[in-house]
Amino acid sequence: MKKLFITPIFLFIVSISLLYAQDTVKKAGIVKPQAAKPYQTQAATAPVNTDRSLAGQYRYLLTKTYNYQQPVIAAFYKNFSDSLKAERAALKQARTTLASQTATIRKLTTEATIKDQVISSSNAKVDEIKLLGMSFTKAAYNTLMWGLVIGFGVALVIVIFSTAGYKREAKYRVKLYEELSEEFQAYKAKANEKEKKLARELQTERNKLDELLGR
Known part of the structure; x- marks a missing residue:
């Protein structure tokens, strides 16, 4: 692609040089010799350029110019070729x-990737905590511990409230038992007193009966 771009410039410059040289020849009144023409007769077939390379186009251009013009073209071609070689050498060096x-x-990218992997592995080992044979990260371990603390706290609150309810119920039952016990003791005392009274009355009646029977 670079050759195709440079070649038209080269041909344009050479064409201008040829036109300038031909104009100079005409002004000087110099008659061009027939032997210097690139072709022998008017009927001769013009050569066709089949080589599109820079060297091929240079050779084709020589067939289209006069002999006295060829050294200038050759020098220009040499300078151009040297410059092109230098540019190609610089391009090769740059590549x-x-x-x-x-x-x-x-x-460096591979080394950085390996270092990142080593750092990640080290961080994973530092961040790892084992509990009951299972590995946890610090975040997971902290979450588990806080979950257990909160769970135990909730269970303790439930137990405390449940115990308070049971305690109130126990106090009520104890009070009720005491009241029933007092009532029973009072009833028992009354029953005992009544039993004694009935026993005395029975004994009195027996005594009266004995007196009547003359005992």
């Missing part, structure tokens, strides 16, 4: 440098 830098970047 080599780019390839070397790309390899260095890939190497």
Whole structure:
């Protein structure tokens, strides 16, 4: 692609040089010799350029110019070829440098990736906590511990409230038992007193009966 871009410029410059040279020849009144023409007769077939390379187009251009113009074209072609070779050498060197830098970047990227993996592995080991043979991260361990603390706290609150209810119920039952016990004791005392009274009355009646029977 670079050749195709440079070749038209080269041909344009050479064409201008040829036109300038031909104009100079006309002004000087110099008659061009027949032997210097690139073709022998008017009926001769013009050569066709089949080589599209820079060297091929240069050779084709020589067939279209006079002999006295060819040294100028050859010098220009040599300078142009040298410049092109220098540019190609610089491009090759740049590509080599780019390839070397790309390899260095890939190497550094690989080393950075390995270091990141080592750091990640180290952080994972530092962040790891084992409990009952199971591995946990610090975040998971803290979450588990706080969950257990909250769970035990809720259970304790439930037990406390339940115990308070049971305690109130127990106090009520104890009070009720005491009241029933007092009532029973009072009833028992009354029954005992009544039993004694009935026993005395029975004994009195027996005594009266004995007196009547003359005992």
